[in-house]
Amino acid sequence: MDAAVIFALAGFAVWQLLVSWRVSSRVRSLSEFLSFGNGHYDRMLSRTFEGTNITYGTVFVAFMLYPASYGWGALAIPLGFVLGIVFFVYVLLPRLMAALAGDERYPGIIARATGSTRIRGLIALLLVLSIWGYTFAEVQAVGLLLVELLGIDEAASFSIMSGMMVFLMLYVAWGGYQAMLKTDSIQILIVYIGAVCLVWVVISEVGRLGANTILPALAQRDYLLATPLDHGVFALEMLATLLFTQLYYYDNWQRLALFVRAETGQARRDGRPTSTTLQILQARIRRSYLKSTVVIGLIYLLPLMIGYLHLADGGQGSPVSYLVGLLHATWAQWPIVGPMMVLFIVLMLVSSLFSTVDSYSIGAAQIIYEDLLGRSLSESGASALRLIRRIIVGYLTLILLMLPFKPDMGLLLMYLIYSASGIIGPIWFAIARARVNRYAVIASMLFSLVFPLFAFSQPDSSWSAVAGLVTVAFSLLVVGLWRPTEPAKVVA
Numbered sequence: 001m002d003a004a005v006i007f008a009l010a011g012f013a014v015w016q017l018l019v020s021w022r023v024s025s026r027v028r029s030l031s032e033f034l035s036f037g038n039g040h041y042d043r044m045l046s047r048t049f050e051g052t053n054i055t056y057g058t059v060f061v062a063f064m065l066y067p068a069s070y071g072w073g074a075l076a077i078p079l080g081f082v083l084g085i086v087f088f089v090y091v092l093l094p095r096l097m098a099a100l101a102g103d104e105r106y107p108g109i110i111a112r113a114t115g116s117t118r119i120r121g122l123i124a125l126l127l128v129l130s131i132w133g134y135t136f137a138e139v140q141a142v143g144l145l146l147v148e149l150l151g152i153d154e155a156a157s158f159s160i161m162s163g164m165m166v167f168l169m170l171y172v173a174w175g176g177y178q179a180m181l182k183t184d185s186i187q188i189l190i191v192y193i194g195a196v197c198l199v200w201v202v203i204s205e206v207g208r209l210g211a212n213t214i215l216p217a218l219a220q221r222d223y224l225l226a227t228p229l230d231h232g233v234f235a236l237e238m239l240a241t242l243l244f245t246q247l248y249y250y251d252n253w254q255r256l257a258l259f260v261r262a263e264t265g266q267a268r269r270d271g272r273p274t275s276t277t278l279q280i281l282q283a284r285i286r287r288s289y290l291k292s293t294v295v296i297g298l299i300y301l302l303p304l305m306i307g308y309l310h311l312a313d314g315g316q317g318s319p320v321s322y323l324v325g326l327l328h329a330t331w332a333q334w335p336i337v338g339p340m341m342v343l344f345i346v347l348m349l350v351s352s353l354f355s356t357v358d359s360y361s362i363g364a365a366q367i368i369y370e371d372l373l374g375r376s377l378s379e380s381g382a383s384a385l386r387l388i389r390r391i392i393v394g395y396l397t398l399i400l401l402m403l404p405f406k407p408d409m410g411l412l413l414m415y416l417i418y419s420a421s422g423i424i425g426p427i428w429f430a431i432a433r434a435r436v437n438r439y440a441v442i443a444s445m446l447f448s449l450v451f452p453l454f455a456f457s458q459p460d461s462s463w464s465a466v467a468g469l470v471t472v473a474f475s476l477l478v479v480g481l482w483r484p485t486e487p488a489k490v491v492a
Helices: 002-024 041-054 056-101 106-114 117-150 154-209 211-219 228-242 250-270 274-312 319-333 337-372 382-401 409-433 438-456 467-481
Strands: none
Touching: 002 117, 002 154, 002 337, 041 154, 041 250, 041 274, 056 117, 056 228, 056 250, 056 274, 056 319, 056 409, 106 117, 106 337, 106 409, 106 438, 117 154, 117 250, 117 319, 117 337, 117 382, 117 409, 117 438, 154 211, 154 274, 154 319, 154 337, 154 382, 211 274, 228 409, 228 467, 250 274, 250 337, 274 319, 319 337, 337 382, 409 438, 409 467, 438 467
């Protein structure tokens, strides 16, 4: 089994690298590196949206862990993601179309709303750190699963993941966004097949345990949150926090800006008015996102189901070890079909790793290039392309160097969600009223970074139970009530 899994991983990585190398021959400038390529924009939008929102490595591990702590309240997490997407396309997207048409992202929008160029740099710096955290979590989650699945030690795991990181560096740096979009269709197809295989594994385990034994086993479990009220608070917290996810996910702005830029450019060449084109694009984005949301929501339920089955089976050991046991049993039980299902499940996780890391890396590189270094993304010439490629390599090298550090995946994902809430108030009010107080923005972002750490350090306190609600409420209140003292200036 071990040799087959390693061979499949190596083959997948080599294929990704070859595709990127072929695409790189068409990438001769920064604008080509950061473009959608030619045609099929709707399909590209759907595939990259699904790929980066599934973020299956981090979600897979964290969602398996949450049922043990939050019981049925953990279902609020995938529900919150789905509601966040619906809220985005119906409420937030109409307010963003003008900014997307101007290829403007929220560091620039908030900078203009505050009249401060320093705010832009601060937001960009914290944003890069946040994206780096998500990228690091994704790599670590897949590494953790491979360690358990292959039964290898930390040294062997470091070697495998280091090799994977080198492949990722070359894959992203060579072909850029065009390579990412070229491979997304196959990556998502693998995720779909892997998810179907995992459904089979889950159904088989339900049959073994007996469906009528699962609910009683969960009812007898002692959870981190003791009362139904506590579970309700956690569910409300998740729904409120995740409602704004698509607003502060930078990669969402990135993909939408590229999509709108490609379509409006084609409309101008065809002589169509921009205002009409934007209305049509808004409807197409909504349709694409809502269709993909169904898939994302269903896939998010799978690791939660594994967590619930683990508890129903006695809750001994970790849910990750429990899943690995199921995969080994599947491999042994069906001589041909079983190994194929296990390989697709493993490739599903690695596909999501590539699909997520490429988008995050390019997004972080754009922020560093444009918002921190002050360079224009419209620059031409070989030097601009070399610089952004070096930024990507440096960004991923830092993750490679941090591979020996093994965080608590459940807490890490929760912190990444909570800490990003500090940008909710600044973005919302910058879009809604075009003016915000710069000091309120700073207070909101710093509070969201520090307060969750304080709450996590006191797991038995009431603050820990409402950390997500507090960060969202503070961000909206401090920016909403702290009125600007001077008109916002136009910031280039």
